[in-house]
C-alpha cells in the first residue's frame with residue numbers, strides 16, 4: 001500500500017514534474033487558481049475519460065451533453081441559486097477575515113454542504129467560543145450573514161441590452177434545461193441519464209488545500225431520470241457504481257468511505273444524500289468529500305417548469321431577478337412540458353433524479369495522493385506514483401541505452417509505433433538509472449530500453465515501475481505484451 005503522504009510533498013512533486021502550477025505565478029500567483037502542466041493535463045484527461053467511459057460509453061442508458069457555461073439568468077432563479085446559493089459567513093472584528101460559519105462550528109469536519117442560509121443560521125447561532133483561523137481571536141465575530149457564491153458577469157456590448165448573468169456554479173442545471181431537447185432528439189426513455197463534464201465557478205469564502213477547493217473547478221455530473229417509486233433502487237445502484245469506480249482505478253479501500261447526510265444537513269428538496277469521502281492528508285478530520293450522490297426527487301424539473309411560466313416577469317423587471325417570483329404550480333404540473341409520457345403504462349409524470357456529482361480536480365488530487373510513494377532502493381530514496389495504468393499520463397517510456405550504434409533510431413521507431421496506441425515518451429538524456437527515476441516520479445508503468453543485445457537478437461528490456469522487475473521481450477511481441485498489461 002502506497003504511503004499516505006503529506007500534501008506538501010505532493011505540491012512540490014507536482015510543480016517539479018510539471019503536473020500542476022500556481023496560476024499566474026510570474027505575477028505572484030492568483031490564489032485558488034491552478035494550471036495543469038504537461039503531465040497534469042494527461043492525468044486529468046485520463047480521470048475525465050475514465051469517468052466518461054464508465055458513466056456514458058459502457059452503458060446504454062446514459063447520453064452525454066456539453067452545455068455553455070453562460071446560461072439564461074432565469075435558470076439560476078428557477079434552480080434556487082440566485083436566491084439561496086450562499087454560505088453563511090462571519091467577519092472577524094479584529095482582522096476582518098471572513099470565514100464560513102460551518103467551518104468554524106464543526107469541530108472535526110471540514111465543511112457541510114452549501115446550505116440554506118436560514119437553516120445554517122439556526123444551526124450556528126453561537127460563535128462565542130469560535131476561533132478566527134486567521135488571527136486567532138476568540139468569539140469576536142460579526143453577526144453571521146449570507147454570502148452568495150456565484151460569480152456575476154454581464155453579457156452584451158450595447159449599454160441598453162447588457163444583461164446580468166452568472167458563471168455557472170454547477171453543470172447540472174444545463175442538463176435539466178436540456179431535458180426536453182434530449183428526449184425529443186434521441187430515443188432515450190426513462191430510466192435514463194444525461195452526463196456532463198465541465199467547468200464550474202464558485203466564489204468560495206475560503207479556499208485551501210491545493211486543488212481540493214478552488215474557485216474555478218471541473219465537475220463530472222450525471223442526472224439520472226427515473227420513475228418516482230424506483231428512485232431508491234437507482235440511488236443504491238449509483239452509490240455502488242460510483243464507489244466501485246474509485247476502487248477500480250486503484251484507490252485504496254481503507255481510505256474510501258460513504259458518509260450519509262444527517263436529516264438536518266439535507267437540502268430541503270433532497271430525499272437522501274451521501275458523500276463518498278477520501279482520507280486526505282490534511283484538514284482536522286482527514287476524511288473529506290470527494291463526491292456527493294443525491295436523490296433530488298422531481299424538484300429541479302418542476303422548478304424549471306415554474307421558471308418557464310414566469311419568464312414574463314423577468315422581462316418586465318428589466319432583468320432584475322430579485323423582482324421575479326416563481327409562479328406557483330398548477331394542479332397539472334405533472335403533465336407540464338418537462339414531464340415524461342411513459343408508454344409502458346400510459347402514465348405521465350415528472351421523473352425523479354439521482355445525481356452523482358464528482359469533482360474532476362478533487363478526484364485527481366485523491367489519485368495523486370493515493371499513488372504517491374517513497375521507498376529506499378540500494379541506499380537511495382525513490383519517489384514514485386503508483387498510478388493505475390488507465391490514469392498514468394505516460395504509459396511507456398522508451399530509451400536508447402547510449403546515443404550511438406543506431407540505438408536512438410531503433411528506440412525512436414519503437415516509440416512511434418507504440419504512440420499509435422497509447423501515450424509514450426522518448427528520452428535519451430542522462431544515465432539510465434536517472435531516466436528510470438524520472439519516469440517513476442511521473443508514474444509511468446513501463447520503461448523500455450534498447451541496448452547492445454537489441455542489436456544482436458532484436459529483444460529489448462522492459463522494466464515495470466512498481467516491482468522494478470525486468471524482462472527481455474522481442475520487439476515484435478512488445479505491443480501485445482504492453483497492451484495486455486496496460487489493458488488498453
Ligand code: ATP
Pocket residue numbers: 111112113114170202204211212213214215216217218219289290291292357358359360361362363
Ligand atoms: P463543499 O461543501 O465542499 O463546498 P459541496 O458539497 O457544495 O462542496 P457539491 O455542490 O455537492 O459540493 O459539488 C459536487 C462536487 O464538486 C464535490 O463533491 C467536489 O468534488 C466538487 N467541488 C465542489 N466545489 C468545489 C470547489 N470549490 N473546488 C473543487 N471541487 C469542488
